[in-house]
Amino acid sequence: MSELPAPGSRVSLRYRLPAGSAKPLTDVIGHLERLTPTVLIRTKDGELVDVAPDDIVSVRELSHAPVRASEIRALEHAAALAWPGVEQHWLGGWLLRAGHGVTSRANSAIPLGVSAQIADLSAVLDWYRERDLPAWLALPERLLPIRSPGIKPTRVMVRELPAAPSTASVTLARQPDAQWLRIYEREVPVDVLTAVVDGRLTFATVPECAVGRGAVTTAPDGTAWLGISSVRVPPGRRRQGHARAVCEALLVWGAEAGARHAYVQVEVDNHEAVALYTSLGFRLHHQTRYVAAEDLVGPR
Structure with missing residues (x-):
């Protein structure tokens, strides 16, 4: 079976x-x-x-309910504004993002406009080569007819807001402090972590136990989305409810910031994270993956 x-x-x-x-x-x-x-x-x-x-x-x-391609495009637009890197450029219908080469979300091109075409990929490749970066494409399903399986298959899961309890043990701040960065562990530059386009950010911390990042951005259809990311719990603190506490605090913050829907992006093989988000009421909306532009353009 x-x-x-x-x-x-x-x-x-x-x-x-x-x-x-x-x-x-x-x-x-x-x-x-x-x-x-x-x-x-x-x-x-x-x-x-x-x-x-x-x-x-x-x-x-x-997807948990039938989803139109336009709904995928709108959500991905809000998500791209939440992780825009430190440099952005529109090329036709593609949004190109660069963030020192750290994290896939902040260093990939995504076809957000209906005018995005495969024919644009040579120019996309050139833009990243000028920055000495690999040209990765973030490809949500159904937006472009590219069949390459790519890497990092990712579930985009959504839920409505609010309906989350307040969590007193979690502190929120506009910037990641030294403790937040120490718990997070990943070597992501602060200017990449704190980048957002036309939105609001918060950084959640359970002291010595867990961290997470929340971003509220707005899709072209006017929907305000909360994106939860960068949830991290050190190995010795896991299975104690700290990740749940961080997520619940971010859900409350997002609702107060005007969001009515929330999303997470989690790789399909991260079974523990998928289980956590499912228990929090998130359900599959669509899937994405990353494909190297060079594999599609060929030798030049």
């Missing part, structure tokens, strides 16, 4: 039909209600489909 996502996930599942059926396989789309002893799926119309695990041929997780 293919590995199944958590109950509540929306999936497209292909499974075998009994011998003698008119066709050997069929598909069902719906939300997972149960994983054992059989897999139970509730379709959009409320029908319950019961499938034996051994009959499952393949499963693909879908």
Whole structure:
């Protein structure tokens, strides 16, 4: 049986039909209600489909609810403003970001405009070469017809605000202080961490235990989004609720800052983070990946 996502996930599942059926396989789309002893799926119309695990041929997780490409583009626009690097440049429909080569989000080009084309990639490559940086493309699904699998497949998960308890143990500050940077550990320059375009930032800390970053930015459709990122707990402090406390404090802050929706971007193989965000009410919106522009342009 293919590995199944958590109950509540929306999936497209292909499974075998009994011998003698008119066709050997069929598909069902719906939300997972149960994983054992059989897999139970509730379709959009409320029908319950019961499938034996051994009959499952393949499963693909879908966005928790149907999502239009325009909605993906709007959310990714807000997310790009939250991690813009220290230099930005619009090239056609592409937003190019550079941040000393540190972090993928701050050092990649993303097709945010409907005018973004694959034909622009030579110019994208030149822009990054002028800065002695590799030209990475951040490619949300469905925005451009590029089939390369790329690297760092990432889940973009969303939830509504507020509905989060206040967390007194968490402190918030406009800048990351020495303790925040020590707990975070990654060597990300402060000017990259504190960069935002037309938005607000906060840096959350559970003293000696955990940190996180919150950014509120606005998509072109007027939606204010809270982005939670840079959540870090030292190994000796994990599994004690500190990451949850940071996230809950950031959710409250985001609601107070005017956001009505929140998102996180988490690599698909970071199972602990996915589980945490799922428990906080986040659900899959879409997926992204990074592709090297040079692989698409070819030798020059």
